[in-house]
Amino acid sequence: MSLPTVRTIGFIIGLFLITLAVSMIIPMATLLLFERTDDIFAFLWSSLVTFIAGLALVGPGRPANTQxxxxxxxxxxxxxxxxxxxxxxxxxxxxxxxxxxxAFFETMSGITTTGSTVLTGLDHASPGLLIWRSMLHWLGGIGFIGMAVxxxxxxxxxxxxxxxxESSDWGEKVMPRxxxxxxxxxLVYVGLTLLGALAFWLAGxxxxDAINHAMAAISTGGFSTSDASLANWKQPAVHWVxxxxxxxxxxxxxLLVATLRGHRTALVRDHQVHGFIGFLVVTWLVVGTWLWAHSENTWLDALRIAAVNVTSVVTTTGFALGDYTLWGSFAVMLFFYLTFVGGCSGSTAGSLKIFRFxxxxxxxxxxxxxxxxPRAVIKQQYxxxxxxxxxxxxxxTFSFFFTTTIAVIALGLCLIGLDWVTALTGAATAVCNVGPGLGPTIGPAGNFSSLPDSAKWLLTIGMLLGRLEILTVLVLFTPKFWKH
Structure with a gap:
């Protein structure tokens, strides 16, 4: 890799760091609003260090004519x-x-929109810290959309x-640049975030809390302002929002942009959207009926609880409405399978994504x-x-390395000393960027704070690999990549 190329990469990363430093003004303003000035200096020093680092990378300038x-x-x-x-x-x-x-685990979980946490006592945590966690989700979500597109x-x-x-055709026909x-x-991402915040506020x-959950939901991240996640709010309207x-x-x-710009059938005609929405509705009905038959909930309440938890896992968000590991072995196994589904391509969701299925x-x-x-010529289209x-x-190739990565990380976690349920579901939830795993330790009612540091670093690597689609990272470790 040539020196001009390294300088160009450094210049772009420097711009990212400067943007990150400037964005820390928002939690500082939040602390002033809540009169919690004791935490402002933490963000002030962090912002200053980050800005100086970004300026050092941007300072030499971007080499001319380097692509x-x-x-x-x-x-x-x-x-x-x-x-x-x-x-x-x-x-x-x-x-x-x-x-x-x-701190790095929590940050990687936030910026990869995974939603796994090591923090407790969120109901009384610093408002600046809570808004910063949600902002990491929000920034990571829009960053991944840009990367996926x-x-x-x-x-x-x-x-x-x-x-x-599809992207280039749409770009040429609707917007030329x-x-x-x-x-x-x-603009659509910001608009949906604002509408989501308004809806959460009107719901109760x-x-x-509405702003935080809107950023966490639209980015399919899952960080909440309460240890109980969405179970802290009893209003059904909050759950449906x-x-x-x-x-x-x-x-x-x-496709959302194309729809808003007049192509009203862009979403309706997309096979990926059909499959995603259809899969969600069928799974809601199956899980909701199962919960209704095995609990004292009414069918509508069971459907609502199932819809929240199923959507949260399938979209790799990580919100929880109660502990679904207590619903029986069928539900537990089904939720483990749902971990691998994911949303649509070009969204903020992680995991395998519906189009690959x-x-x-x-x-x-x-x-x-x-x-x-045997002699037929069969046309394969999607x-x-x-x-x-x-x-x-x-x-x-991607699907093979995706499952292999989960298997290797799970084996590493067992080697560290974790039980097989925690190891397997922890590896899956990290690589799929879902958030909670299964079992009493890292399930929807627990968190990752009690895991040893070596396990946290291994899971952090899994989050990064899953968010960047595995091969983007693995290619850096091949000898041919470093040869001209």
Whole structure:
């Protein structure tokens, strides 16, 4: 990698750090509003250190006529996520007086929109810290949307090239320049966040809680302002608002923009959206009926509780409404399976994502037809796109390394000394960016604070790998990547 390329990557990361430093003004303003001035200096010093670091990287300037190649984008993507987390952890380190391991874990969980936490006593925590955790979700969510729309299709990671033609066609026909597309996505993201905050407030939350939960829901992150998560609010309206906002955060943002700009059938005609919404509704009905039959809840209450928890896990948000591990072995196993589903491509959701299951189904049908009719030429398409060999190879490779990563991390956690349920579900929830796992330790009623530091670092790596679609990080460890 040439020196001009390294300087360009450093320049871009420096801009990210300066943006991060400036964004710390919001928690400082929040502390002033709540008259909790004792924590302001933690954010002030963190902001100053982050700004100086960003300025040092931006200062030399960006080399002229230097363009990043696709291989350089792998380095930029991974380095920016790690370095931003290093500095974003400073306020938590100074306010909570926790170890840097815990601070980095919490920050990586926030910025990858995972939602796993090591903090307790959130109901009485510093408002500046609470808003900062939610902001990490929000910033990480919009960052991943940009990466999923602009970078991953270019890098041909995990079958994402399926959406490259769609994005470029949409960009050319509706908005002629890529920066206009990015601006439109940001405006929609901000608009949905504001609408979500208003809806939470009207449903019964305080304005502060409403803003925090809106940022956590639209980014499918899951950090709450209460240890009990959404169970702290008894109003059914709050729960249904959370369901709607989580779903909106899991839809393709390019299609949301296209719909708002007059292409009213953009979302309706998309196969990915059909599959996602259909899967959610069917699972709501199955789990809701199961809960109704095995509890004293009415059918409507059971459906609401099931809808919140199912949507939270499928969209990889991590909110909890009660402890679903107490619903019986069928529900526990089903929720473990739901961990791997995910939302739509080009959304803030993590995990495998619904389109990969749909493509796998198309490939299965085609292979079965080929067995019956060996000489037939079977056309393989998904969402009006041809499934060529490169897309199929990329998708299979991603799926293999996705499951292998979970298996390796789970084995490492068992080696550290965790029980197999905590190890397996902890690895799955980290790589899938879901949040809570299963079992008494890291289940929806627990958190990750009691895990040893080595386990937290291993899970942190899992969060990063899952958020960056595995291959984007793994390619950096191949010898050929470093050869010209």
């Amino acid at each position: 990043l190649r696709p291989r350089d984008m792998y380095m930029l993507t991974t380095a920016s996520w790690v370095i931003v987390c290093c500095f974003a952890a400073l306020p938590m380190l100074l306010i909570q007086h926790i170890s840097y391991t815990d 602009a970078i991953l299709p270019l890098l041909r990671v995990g079958g994402m090239r399926l959406f490259q033609t 890529s920066h206009m597309v990015a601006k439109a996505i940001v 939350m305080t304005p502060f 959370a369901v709607v906002v989580m779903i909106l955060g899991s839809l393709p943002f390019t 749909q493509v796998a189904w198309q490939l299965l049908k085609a292979n079965l037809q080929q067995l019956v009719h 969402n009006k796109h041809n499934l060529d060999d490169e897309i199929v190879r990329s998708l299979i």
